[in-house]
C-alpha cells in the first residue's frame with residue numbers, strides 16, 4: 567500500500583489519481599509520535615542552518631480553503647525556534663502590490679540566508695485563483711508558468727531550497743470543514759463569502775492546480791502532493807519533507823577561530 571508524493575517532472579499531474587485520505591495504514595498515535603521526532607530534529611537542523619547563514623529554505627503551502635495550511639504552520643513552528651523562522655501569508659494583493667509585477671511581493675518575502683520561510687499561499691495564487699476568478703486574461707497567466715520556473719531557478723541557484731507542498735483534501739472533507747467553521751464561533755471569523763463561492767468552482771480549482779503542479783514541477787523545485795484529509799498524516803508528511811530537505815543541506819557550523827581561546831582574559 568503506497569502512494570507517491572511526487573510526479574516526475576514533465577509528466578502530467580492529475581489530482582484525481584491521488585487519494586486525499588491515504589495514510590500508510592498508520593494510526594493517529596503512531597503518526598503523532600513520528601511527527602514529534604521529526605520536529606525535535608527540525609529544531610536542531612534549523613539552528614545549524616541559522617549558524618551557517620549561507621543558505622535558506624522556503625516551505626510553500628498551497629491548497630484550497632480549509633486544506634490545513636494554518637494547522638501545518640502551527641505544527642512546523644512548534645518545532646523551530648522563532649528566531650530562525652519567517653512566516654508569510656499571501657492575501658489578495660494590495661494596490662501597491664498590483665502596481666508591480668506579480669513576483670515582486672514574493673521576492674521581498676524570501677528569507678535571508680540562515681532562515682526558514684513558510685509561505686501560507688504564494689505566487690501559485692497568481693496561476694490558480696487569478697485564473698479561476700478570471701482576474702487577468704489567459705495570455706497573462708499562461709506566461710506565468712515559465713516566469714515562475716525561471717524565478718525559482720534564480721533563487722535555487724542563489725542557495726534557496728524550495729519544499730513545495732500541495733495539501734490535497736477531498737470535496738467531502740472540505741464540506742465537513744466548512745460546516746464546522748459555520749457552526750463554531752471560534753472558527754466563523756475564518757469564513758468569507760469568497761470561500762463559499764470558491765467551493766462552487768471546485769472543478770475549476772482542481773483543474774487549475776493540475777496545470778500548475780504539472781507546469782511548475784521542476785528538478786530544482788518539485789511539487790509534493792500531501793494527502794491531507796487526515797490532519798495528523800498531513801503533519802507527518804510535511805514534517806518529514808522539511809526534515810529531509812534540511813538533512814540534504816546538512817548545514818555546518820562556521821569554522822571556529824581557535825586563536826579566540828587565547829584572548830579570553
Ligand code: AMP
Pocket residue numbers: 631656657658659687691692695696701760
Ligand atoms: P485566506 O488564506 O483564507 O486568508 O484568504 C486569502 C485570500 O486571498 C484567498 O481567497 C486567496 O485566494 C486570495 N489571494 C491570495 N493571493 C492572491 C492573488 N495573487 N490574487 C488574488 N487573490 C489572492
Ligand code: MG
Pocket residue numbers: 631756758761
Ligand atoms: Mg480563506
